[in-house]
Amino acid sequence: MDSYRINLPADGIPRKWYNVVGDVPDALTPPLHPGTRQPAGPEDLAPIFPANLIEQEMCSDRWVDIPEEILQVLALWRPTPLHRARRLEEALGTPAHIYYKNESVSPAGSHKPNTAVAQAYYNKVAGVKRISTETGAGQWGSALAFGTGLFGLECMVYMVRVSFEQKPYRKSLMHTWGANVLPSPTDQTNAGRKIREEMPDTPGSLGMAISEAVEDAATREDTKYALGSVLNHVLLHQTVTGLEAKQQFEMAGESPDVVIGCVGGGSNFAGFAFPFVPDKLAGQDIKMIGVEPESCPTMTRGEYRYDYGDTEKMTPLLKMHTLGHTFVPPKIHSGGLRYHGMAPLVSALVDKNIIEAQKRHQIACFEAAVQFARTEGIVPAPESSHAIRVAIDEALECKKTGEPKVIGFLLSGHGHFDMSAYDAFFADKLEDYVYPEEAIAKAMKTVPNV
Amino acid sequence: MDSYRINLPADGIPRKWYNVVGDVPDALTPPLHPGTRQPAGPEDLAPIFPANLIEQEMCSDRWVDIPEEILQVLALWRPTPLHRARRLEEALGTPAHIYYKNESVSPAGSHKPNTAVAQAYYNKVAGVKRISTETGAGQWGSALAFGTGLFGLECMVYMVRVSFEQKPYRKSLMHTWGANVLPSPTDQTNAGRKIREEMPDTPGSLGMAISEAVEDAATREDTKYALGSVLNHVLLHQTVTGLEAKQQFEMAGESPDVVIGCVGGGSNFAGFAFPFVPDKLAGQDIKMIGVEPESCPTMTRGEYRYDYGDTEKMTPLLKMHTLGHTFVPPKIHSGGLRYHGMAPLVSALVDKNIIEAQKRHQIACFEAAVQFARTEGIVPAPESSHAIRVAIDEALECKKTGEPKVIGFLLSGHGHFDMSAYDAFFADKLEDYVYPEEAIAKAMKTVPNV
Numbered sequence: 001m002d003s004y005r006i007n008l009p010a011d012g013i014p015r016k017w018y019n020v021v022g023d024v025p026d027a028l029t030p031p032l033h034p035g036t037r038q039p040a041g042p043e044d045l046a047p048i049f050p051a052n053l054i055e056q057e058m059c060s061d062r063w064v065d066i067p068e069e070i071l072q073v074l075a076l077w078r079p080t081p082l083h084r085a086r087r088l089e090e091a092l093g094t095p096a097h098i099y100y101k102n103e104s105v106s107p108a109g110s111h112k113p114n115t116a117v118a119q120a121y122y123n124k125v126a127g128v129k130r131i132s133t134e135t136g137a138g139q140w141g142s143a144l145a146f147g148t149g150l151f152g153l154e155c156m157v158y159m160v161r162v163s164f165e166q167k168p169y170r171k172s173l174m175h176t177w178g179a180n181v182l183p184s185p186t187d188q189t190n191a192g193r194k195i196r197e198e199m200p201d202t203p204g205s206l207g208m209a210i211s212e213a214v215e216d217a218a219t220r221e222d223t224k225y226a227l228g229s230v231l232n233h234v235l236l237h238q239t240v241t242g243l244e245a246k247q248q249f250e251m252a253g254e255s256p257d258v259v260i261g262c263v264g265g266g267s268n269f270a271g272f273a274f275p276f277v278p279d280k281l282a283g284q285d286i287k288m289i290g291v292e293p294e295s296c297p298t299m300t301r302g303e304y305r306y307d308y309g310d311t312e313k314m315t316p317l318l319k320m321h322t323l324g325h326t327f328v329p330p331k332i333h334s335g336g337l338r339y340h341g342m343a344p345l346v347s348a349l350v351d352k353n354i355i356e357a358q359k360r361h362q363i364a365c366f367e368a369a370v371q372f373a374r375t376e377g378i379v380p381a382p383e384s385s386h387a388i389r390v391a392i393d394e395a396l397e398c399k400k401t402g403e404p405k406v407i408g409f410l411l412s413g414h415g416h417f418d419m420s421a422y423d424a425f426f427a428d429k430l431e432d433y434v435y436p437e438e439a440i441a442k443a444m445k446t447v448p449n450v
Numbered sequence: 451m452d453s454y455r456i457n458l459p460a461d462g463i464p465r466k467w468y469n470v471v472g473d474v475p476d477a478l479t480p481p482l483h484p485g486t487r488q489p490a491g492p493e494d495l496a497p498i499f500p501a502n503l504i505e506q507e508m509c510s511d512r513w514v515d516i517p518e519e520i521l522q523v524l525a526l527w528r529p530t531p532l533h534r535a536r537r538l539e540e541a542l543g544t545p546a547h548i549y550y551k552n553e554s555v556s557p558a559g560s561h562k563p564n565t566a567v568a569q570a571y572y573n574k575v576a577g578v579k580r581i582s583t584e585t586g587a588g589q590w591g592s593a594l595a596f597g598t599g600l601f602g603l604e605c606m607v608y609m610v611r612v613s614f615e616q617k618p619y620r621k622s623l624m625h626t627w628g629a630n631v632l633p634s635p636t637d638q639t640n641a642g643r644k645i646r647e648e649m650p651d652t653p654g655s656l657g658m659a660i661s662e663a664v665e666d667a668a669t670r671e672d673t674k675y676a677l678g679s680v681l682n683h684v685l686l687h688q689t690v691t692g693l694e695a696k697q698q699f700e701m702a703g704e705s706p707d708v709v710i711g712c713v714g715g716g717s718n719f720a721g722f723a724f725p726f727v728p729d730k731l732a733g734q735d736i737k738m739i740g741v742e743p744e745s746c747p748t749m750t751r752g753e754y755r756y757d758y759g760d761t762e763k764m765t766p767l768l769k770m771h772t773l774g775h776t777f778v779p780p781k782i783h784s785g786g787l788r789y790h791g792m793a794p795l796v797s798a799l800v801d802k803n804i805i806e807a808q809k810r811h812q813i814a815c816f817e818a819a820v821q822f823a824r825t826e827g828i829v830p831a832p833e834s835s836h837a838i839r840v841a842i843d844e845a846l847e848c849k850k851t852g853e854p855k856v857i858g859f860l861l862s863g864h865g866h867f868d869m870s871a872y873d874a875f876f877a878d879k880l881e882d883y884v885y886p887e888e889a890i891a892k893a894m895k896t897v898p899n900v
Contacts, residue, residue, distance in 0.1 A: 003460065004525040010457040075454040076533065076827050083526065087600065105555050107827040109866070149824050150537065172869035175876055176823050373626050374599045377526050377557040416559070416866040419622035426625055 004086055006248040008079035014243040015066055017236045020274040020345060022062025023281060027348035028232070031316035032306060037450055040316045047218045048225040050126030053119065056233040064236060066118075073117045073150055077106045078240060082248035082408075087375040089395065096398035097254060098391055099408045101245045101272060104378060108173075110413030111268045112143030112228055115237035119226045120147035130154035130223040132216040134184065134209030137163055137335030138170025139381075139413065140228030145179035155179035156223070158186065158212040161204035163335070170417055184209040191215050191312070205328075206338075207311030214314055229265025230309065230318070230343045238271020241410060246275055249408070256286060258394050260409035262386035263290040263299065263357075264336045266343030272410035274345075277354060288355045289394075290346060291386040293365075295433040296329035298322065298342045299350050299357035301440055306450040309341055317450060320347040321357075324443030330433045332362050333421035334382040340443070358390055361432040365389045366425040369415070381413035382421050454536055456698040458529035464693040465516055467686045470724040470795060472512025473731060477798035478682070481766035482756060487900055490766045497668045498675040500576035503569065506683040514686060516568075523567045523600055527556045528690065532698035532858075537825040539845065546848035547704060548841055549858045551695045551722060554828060558623075560863030561718045562593030562678055565687035569676045570597035580604035580673040582666040584634065584659030587613055587785030588620025589831075589863065590678030595629035605629035606673070608636065608662045611654035613785070620867055634659040641665050641762070655778075656788075657761030664764055679715025680759065680768070680793045688721020691860060696725055699858070706736060708844050710859035712836035713740040713749065713807075714786045716793030722860035724795075727804060738805045740796060741836040743815075745883040746779035748772065748792045749800050749807035751890055756900040759791055767900060770797040771807075774893030780883045782812050783871035784832040790893070808840055811882040815839045816875040819865070831863035832871050 021028045030039040042054045049057070056064065066074075085098040103111040123131055131148055134157070135141025141157040148155035157179050164171060164183035174181045184204045185192035191211040195202060202208070217225035227234060242259075249256060259276055261269030273288045280286045292298055299321045307322040309315035320342045327340040342350075349355040362382070369385035371392070372378070380388060387409040398405050415422065424430055471478045480489035492504045499507070506514065516524075535548040553561040573581055581598055584607070585591025591607040598605035607629050614621055614633035624631045634654045635642035641661040645652060652658070667675035677684060692709075699706055709726055711719030723738045730736045742748055749771045757772040759765035770792045777790040792800075799805040812832070819835035821842065822828070830838060837859040848855050865872065874880050 004522055005460045007457060007460040007529075009459070010453065010455045010531075072454055072536075073827070079457075081460075086522075107829070146827055150827055168873070169866075169869035172873050172876075173829060173866075176820060176829050176865075176869075176872050177827075178824050370626060374628050377523070377596055377600055377627075379557070379623060379626050415626075416619075416623075419619035419626075422626050423618070423622050426622075 003252065004084055006082045006251050008244060008247060010075065012079045012244065012247060013071055013074055014240050016063040017066055018239040018243055018275045019059060019062055019064055019236055020277050021060045023278055024349065024352070025060060027345050028060060029319040029344055029348065031318055032450065034308065034313055034316055037317065044316070048214055050123050050128055050224050052122045052126055053233050056236060057231055067121060070118050070121050074114070074240065079244045080105055082245055083376070084252070085376050088372060091371065091375045092392065092395050092399065094395040094399045095402060095404040096395040097404065097406045098395055099249070099406070100411045101241055101408065102411050103241060104411055104414035108143040108146045109416060110139050110143065110381065111238060111241060111271065112140050113146055114240055114271065115228065115234045115267065116143040116147035117150070118237040120151040120153055123224055124151045124153055128153065128222065128224045130156060130220070131226050132156045132158070132213040132223055133226045134158045134206060134213045136160050136206050138167055138417065139336055141181065142170055142173045143228065144226055145174040145177040148179065149177035156216060157181045158184040158209040160184055160206060160209050167417065184212050186212060189215045205311070210310045211312045211314055229267040230341065232345055234267045235270040235274070235343055235345055238267045239275055240271065242272045242275035245272065245408060254406045256408040257405040258287045258289065258407045260289045260291060260387045260390050260407070262337060262383050262412060263292045263346065264339050264383065266290070266346035268410055268412040270343060270346050273355065280354060289390055290355055290357050291390045292357065292359050293332055293334055293337050293386065294359045294361045295332050295435065296338050297359045298340065300359045303444060304347055304351050305447055307341060307447045317448065318344050320344045321350065322447060323440060324446050326446045327443035333418065333424065334362065334386065336383040337386065360386050360389045363430050363432050366430065368392050378411065379415045380411060381415045382418050384412045453702065454534055456532040456701050458694060458697060460525065462529045462694065462697060463521055463524055464690050466513040467516055468689040468693055468725045469509060469512055469514055469686055470727050471510045473728055474799065474802070475510060477795050478510060479769040479794055479798065481768055482900065484758065484763055484766055487767065494766070498664055500573050500578055500674050502572045502576055503683050506686060507681060517571060520568050520571050524564070524690065529694045530555055530691070532695055533826070534702070535826050538822060541821065541825045542842065542845050542849065544845040544849045545852060545854040546845040547854065547856045548845055549699070549856070550861045551691055551858065552861050553691060554861055554864035558593040558596045559866060560589050560593065560831065561688060561691060561721065562590050563596055564690055564721065565678065565684045565717065566593040566597030567600070568687040570601040570603055573674055574601045574603055578603065578672065578674045580606060580670070581676050582606045582608070582663040582673055583676045584608045584656060584663040586610050586656045588617055588867070589786055591631065592620055592623045593678065594676055595624040595627040598629065599627035606666060607631045608634040608659040610634055610656060610659050617867065634662050636662060639665045655761070660760045661762045661764055679717040680791065682795055684717045685720040685724070685793055685795055688717045689725055690721065692722045692725035695722065695858060704856045706858040707855040708737045708739065708857045710739045710741060710837045710840050710857070712787060712833050712862060713742045713796065714789050714833065716740070716796035718860055718862040720793060720796050723805065730804060739840055740805055740807050741840045742807065742809050743782055743784055743787050743836065744809045744811045745782050745885065746788050747809045748790065750809045753894060754797055754801050755897055757791060757897045767898065768794050770794045771800065772897060773890055774896050776896045777893035783868065783874065784812065784836065786833040787836065810836050810839045813880050813882050816880065818842050828861065829865045830861060831865045832868050834862045
C-alpha cells in the first residue's frame with residue numbers, strides 16, 4: 001500500500017523544544033516597558049507571568065528540555081500524524097508531493113494545547129493557583145481550559161461578548177473542562193466596569209478582554225496571566241510540531257522544499273517552520289512561507305517597529321511587524337488571524353529574509369478548504385485554510401514547471417466549531433477586503449517613535 | 451516515561467475484517483421478507499443494496515479481505531490510538547488498568563466512517579452513482595457524506611426535520627463534504643408527501659426518514675441505500691477497531707478482562723468486542739459488556755424475536771432484541787442510542803450469554819463524561835459516555851476488591867457537535883426516565899408472531 005500517513009511511535013515525541021534564538025541570536029529583541037520605554041527586565045513581567053516562563057521568554061539556549069509531566073499530557077494526542085495528501089495531489093494533477101502535519105487531532109482541535117499544557121504546568125510548579133486569559137473566537141480559551149483542567153488549576157477566561165453570544169459551544173467546551181468563562185467587558189474588573197459605563201452596548205473586543213485578563217492577574221496574588229501566541233516561550237512550545245515533522249519526513253525519505261503555515265500571532269507557523277531554520281542556514285534550499293489574510297496584512301504591509309501588543313497600551317512594547325495597535329481588522333471568519341502585530345521572532349526572521357510572508361483573500365482560502373475537505377476528508381479551520389491555499393498554489397505552480405517539489409504545511413486545526421463560516425461561504429455571503437493605503441497609514445501613525 | 455498511549459505503525463491497519471459468524475455459525479439468522487415472512491434471498495434485497503454488500507451480509511467466512519482502496523482511505527486516521535487512562539485511574543484511586551480505543555480522531559469524529567468508507571467503495575465498484583440514507587442527529591449522515599465525497603459518489607441525506615433545524619452544523623459538515631441534505635419529511639418522495647399531507651407540522655422521525663431514503667433508492671436506477679448500523683456487513687466493517695486494539699493490548703503486555711461499548715444499533719460495540727470472541731470461546735475469562743440507555747433498554751428489557759427494523763414496516767424482519775417497532779424512546783441526548791431494535795449478531799451473542807447487556811441513566815453517564823473530560827482531556831459524545839460510565843463503575847468495583855483488572859472500552863466519538871447536551875447537564879435540565887412495564891408491553895404487542 002502506498003503510504004498515506006507517517007506515524008511516529010508513541011515515544012517519538014521530542015524531549016526538547018527547539019529555540020531558534022540559539023541559531024539566530026540577534027532575533028531576540030528586548031521588550032520595552034510601556035511607561036519608561038526602557039528595556040523591560042524580569043521584574044517588570046513578574047506581576048503577570050511566573051518566573052520560570054519569564055526565564056524561558058529570555059532564553060537563548062538552542063535546546064530546552066521538556067519536563068516529563070508535560071510529555072505525559074502531550075502523549076494524549078502526540079506525536080501527531082504527518083499525512084501525504086495523495087488524493088489532493090491527484091485532484092490537482094501536480095507532480096508535487098504535498099504533506100500536512102495534522103494538529104487537528106488534539107482534544108481541543110488545534111495546535112493551541114501544545115503551549116496551553118506547558119504554560120499550565122509551569123504555572124503550577126511556580127505555585128500559581130489560577131490563570132486568567134482572554135479569548136476571541138475561543139480556540140485559545142478552550143485550549144487553556146483543557147490544559148489547566150488536567151493540572152488542577154482554576155482558569156478564568158474573558159471571552160469577547162459577541163463571540164460569547166454567537167459561539168456558545170466554545171464556551172460550553174471550556175465549561176466542560178472546568179473553566180470559568182465570562183462575557184467581556186464584565187463587571188468584575190475596573191477596566192470592564194469603566195468600559196461598560198462608557199459603552200453600555202459594546203460587543204466587546206480582544207483589546208478590552210486583554211485589559212481585563214491582565215488586570216485580573218496583576219491584582220490577585222494567586223493568579224497569573226497566559227497568552228496563546230506572539231511571545232517567545234509560546235513559539236518555543238509549538239516547535240514539537242516541526243521537530244516531529246522532520247523525523248516523519250525522514251521516515252518518508254523526503255526533504256521539504258517548501259514549509260507553510262498560517263500566521264495570526266505567529267505561533268503555529270513558527271512551531272512548524274523554525275526547526276527547519278538550521279537546515280536553511282546550512283545552505284539547504286527551503287522556502288518558508290507564513291500566510292496572513294489580505295485583510296490583516298501585518299507582515300506584508302505593516303512595518304517592523306516597536307509597538308504595543310494591545311489597544312489599551314498596557315503591554316510592553318515589542319519589536320515586531322505591526323499595522324499599528326489601533327488597527328481594527330474586518331470581521332473575517334479566521335478570527336485567530338485578526339491581530340495587528342506579530343511574534344517578534346517571526347518578524348525578525350522575515351526581516352532577515354529567512355521567512356517569506358504572503359497574503360491571501362478569505363474566499364480563495366475557503367475554496368481551498370472545501371477542495372481539501374472533499375479530497376483529504378478533514379474539514380479545516382478557516383485559519384488553516386490560508387496554509388492550504390498557498391500549498392495548493394505552490395503545487396499548481398509545480399504542475400506548470402513540472403518540478404516534483406516536496407511541500408509541507410501545518411494543518412493547525414479542524415473547523416468543527418466554525419461551520420457557520422462554511423455556511424456563509426456556500427451562501428456566497430463572504431466578502432474579500434483590501435485596506436486602502438490611507439487606512440493603514442492612519443493606524444501606523446499611532447505607533448510610538450522608539 | 452510511563453506509557454499513556456499505544457500507537458501502531460501506519461501499516462498496522464488490519465488487512466482483513468473479522469466475521470464472528472465464522473466462529474458462531476448459528477448467530478446468522480435469515481432476515482424474513484416483510485410481506486411473505488419467508489426467508490429473504492439476495493433478490494429481495496437487490497433493489498436497495500448492491501450485490502457485493504448483500505453477499506457480505508450473508509457471509510460466514512471468518513475473515514474477509516479489506517480492499518486496498520478502502521485501506522488507503524482508512525489510513526487517513528487509522529490505526530487509531532489505544533490510550534491508557536492513567537489520569538482517570540489516579541482520580542478514581544483504582545488498581546484497575548483502564549484503556550480506551552479512541553475513534554474520535556476520525557475526520558467525522560466517530561467510528562461511523564469505518565463502514566461509511568467501505569460502503570461507499572462497494573457501491574462504487576458495483577456501478578452505483580448515488581447513495582441515499584437517513585440520519586437523526588447527523589453522525590451517520592456526516593460519515594456517509596465523508597465516505598461518498600472521497601469516492602466521488604453523490605449522497606442524498608434525509609435528515610429528521612427537528613434535527614435539521616436544531617443541529618445546523620452537522621448539516622453544514624455534510625454540505626462541506628458535498629452531500630445533499632433535506633429536512634425529512636420532504637416533498638421529494640411519495641412517502642414524504644403523504645406524511646406532510648397528513649401531518650403538516652410534523653417534526654419528522656427516523657422512521658419517516660428511513661421510508662424516504664428507502665423509497666429513493668428503490669425507485670431510482672442509479673441509487674442504492676446505506677445503513678449505518680444493525681446489519682452484519684456494518685458490524686463486519688467496524689471490527690478494525692477491535693483487531694487493532696488486540697495488537698495494541700499485546701504491545702502493552704496486557705490482556706483485557708472486560709471490554710465495553712455503548713449500544714444503539716450495536717455496530718461500535720460489536721466492532722470492538724467481536725474480535726475477542728475467539729479468545730472467550732477458547733476459555734479466556736473476558737467479560738463483554740454492551741451498554742444501552744435506561745430509556746431505550748432493548749437488550750435488557752426487550753425480547754429476542756423477529757421484528758421490523760422501522761416503524762413503517764418496509765424493512766425485512768430481523769431476529770433481534772426489540773422493544774417493538776412502534777416503541778418511541780424519549781428524546782435523550784444520546785440520539786445514536788435511540789433505536790427499538792438491535793443488531794441480530796449482537797442479539798444472538800447476548801442470547802448465548804457470550805455478551806452481557808447493561809443499562810445506565812443519562813445523568814450518571816454525563817457525570818462520567820465530565821470526569822473523563824477533566825482527567826483524560828477528551829470531551830466524549832453522549833453515546834460514548836455510556837461506555838465510560840460502566841468502565842468507571844467496573845474500576846470502582848476493583849477499588850473495593852483490590853483486583854487490578856484490565857478494562858478496555860471504545861470511545862466511539864467526540865462531543866464537539868453535542869455541546870448543547872453538556873449545557874443542559876450543567877444547567878440541571880436533564881431527566882432520567884424509566885419506562886413503565888405497561889408501556890413496553892404495549893409496544894411489544896405490535897411485534898408480529900413469527
